[in-house]
Amino acid sequence: xxxxxxxxxxxxxxxxxxxxxxxxxxxxxxxxxxxxxxxxxxxxxxxxxxxxxxxxxxxxxxxxxxxxxxxxxxxxxxxxxxxxxxxxxxxxxxxxxxxxxxxxxxxxxxxxxxxxxxxxxxxxxxxxxxxxxxxxxxxxxxxxxxxxxxxxxxxxxxxxxxxxxxxxxxxxxxxxxxxxxxxxxxxxxxxxxxxxxxxxxxxxxxxxxxxxxxxxxxxxxxxxxxxxxxxxxxxxxxxxxxxxxxxxxxxxxxxxxxxxxxxxxxxxxxxxxxxxxxxxxxxxxxxxxxxxxxxxxxxxxxxxxxxxxxxxxxxxxxxxxxxxxxxxxxxxxxxxxxxxxxxxxxxxxxxxxxxxxxxxxxxxxxxxxxxxxxxxxxxxxxxxxxxxxxxxxxxxxxxxxxxxxxxxxxxxxxxxxxxxxxxxxxxxxxxxxx
Numbered sequence: 001x002x003x004x005x006x007x008x009x010x011x012x013x014x015x016x017x018x019x020x021x022x023x024x025x026x027x028x029x030x031x032x033x034x035x036x037x038x039x040x041x042x043x044x045x046x047x048x049x050x051x052x053x054x055x056x057x058x059x060x061x062x063x064x065x066x067x068x069x070x071x072x073x074x075x076x077x078x079x080x081x082x083x084x085x086x087x088x089x090x091x092x093x094x095x096x097x098x099x100x101x102x103x104x105x106x107x108x109x110x111x112x113x114x115x116x117x118x119x120x121x122x123x124x125x126x127x128x129x130x131x132x133x134x135x136x137x138x139x140x141x142x143x144x145x146x147x148x149x150x151x152x153x154x155x156x157x158x159x160x161x162x163x164x165x166x167x168x169x170x171x172x173x174x175x176x177x178x179x180x181x182x183x184x185x186x187x188x189x190x191x192x193x194x195x196x197x198x199x200x201x202x203x204x205x206x207x208x209x210x211x212x213x214x215x216x217x218x219x220x221x222x223x224x225x226x227x228x229x230x231x232x233x234x235x236x237x238x239x240x241x242x243x244x245x246x247x248x249x250x251x252x253x254x255x256x257x258x259x260x261x262x263x264x265x266x267x268x269x270x271x272x273x274x275x276x277x278x279x280x281x282x283x284x285x286x287x288x289x290x291x292x293x294x295x296x297x298x299x300x301x302x303x304x305x306x307x308x309x310x311x312x313x314x315x316x317x318x319x320x321x322x323x324x325x326x327x328x329x330x331x332x333x334x335x336x337x338x339x340x341x342x343x344x345x346x347x348x349x350x351x352x353x354x355x356x357x358x359x360x361x362x363x364x365x366x367x368x369x370x371x372x373x374x375x376x377x378x379x380x381x382x383x384x385x386x387x388x389x390x391x392x393x394x395x396x397x398x399x400x401x402x403x404x405x406x407x408x409x410x411x412x413x414x415x416x417x418x419x420x421x422x423x424x425x426x427x428x429x430x431x432x433x434x
Contacts (some may be wrong), residue, residue, distance in 0.1 A: 008137035
């Protein structure tokens with residue numbers, strides 16, 4: 001879960017083992033593991049987490065490791081087992097946490113400021129948890145879709161339904177009066193199909209999305225109002241994701257739209273893919289939650305392995321759309337490329353801010369910064385493309401990741417090979433269409 005894009009679940013959410021704060025801590029643990037925790041804090045740095053961890057009898061590292069490999073149901077079972085608490089003890093703990101009021105001047109002042117900023121008409125906000133929830137809601141309730149696009153239609157993070165997270169973003173944009181050029185509700189064919197499937201009106205969904213900025217809790221809100229099941233959702237997803245060039249009655253409309261957006265992309269066959277391309281082009285961004293960066297093997301830019309990939313990740317980093325990728329000093333590939341070119345991360349980032357396209361980047365590098373012979377480039381390319389594990393720990397990591405993504409490929413033993421497989425499998429899963 002990317003906590004730059006949405007808040008963790010409410011602290012009052014007791015959907016996991018009946019323990020207040022556990023669902024919220026779980027979201028933060030996953031954000032922490034993925035380095036997508038935003039401005040939130042996890043573990044001993046968080047008073048809420050500290051209290052929950054003490055109740056469970058677990059350390060922050062132990063819980064984070066479990067959250068990385070277990071789903072909510074498995075984590076709930078683990079929490080019950082580790083805590084050894086019965087139902088009455090859990091209920092007493094949750095009641096105490098939910099009703100706890102600020103105990104120091106700092107947190108009392110935070111509560112006052114949050115009420116004044118986000119809900120000056122409310123007089124019922126008295127507790128620490130209410131203060132947190134108000135802050136979450138205030139920070140994420142609205143979106144400005146004149147500044148950036150809604151999320152990819154392929155995303156299924158709201159109730160498992162493709163397009164629902166995107167529709168929620170548009171609802172929040174509409175509520176804020178900042179929908180931009182996008183269409184919401186009955187004005188959007190995709191939204192209309194989803195709303196009809198759910199039996200929920202556009203106005204009702206808008207209020208639900210506005211009140212529930214967390215995807216999982218919005219999914220729960222939908223579940224309370226719609227009787228759809230997993231099988232029907234999969235059937236809807238399968239139908240919506242393939243609309244495009246091969247859909248009877250849509251051929252001409254799709255072909256015309258593709259000619260307007262990406263006439264040089266005959267491989268684009270569906271409206272979902274067209275939407276993703278249009279969103280990125282319209283805002284001049286690289287969004288690596290929608291597509292992978294160029295291959296680690298790619299030498300199309302300056303003849304240097306991985307340079308195009310580093311550029312894609314750098315541009316995604318600058319626009320806040322890096323997704324699960326690492327850039328710069330956080331990326332082993334990028335560090336090696338920067339070292340070869342004699343650049344720091346800051347210098348490379350400044351280059352991307354100054355240069356609008358690949359050719360401009362090459363021209364910038366050519367101003368005395370590249371200065372590499374073909375022999376040096378060839379040696380660097382061989383070294384990077386053949387780079388493998390340097391120790392048994394790295395070797396075990398590659399084996400584990402390959403086994404996870406494609407157990408039929410035990411022959412893969414380089415980081416470039418692993419990266420190419422990861423790109424392919426990750427986005428195949430996103431676009432599975434069920």
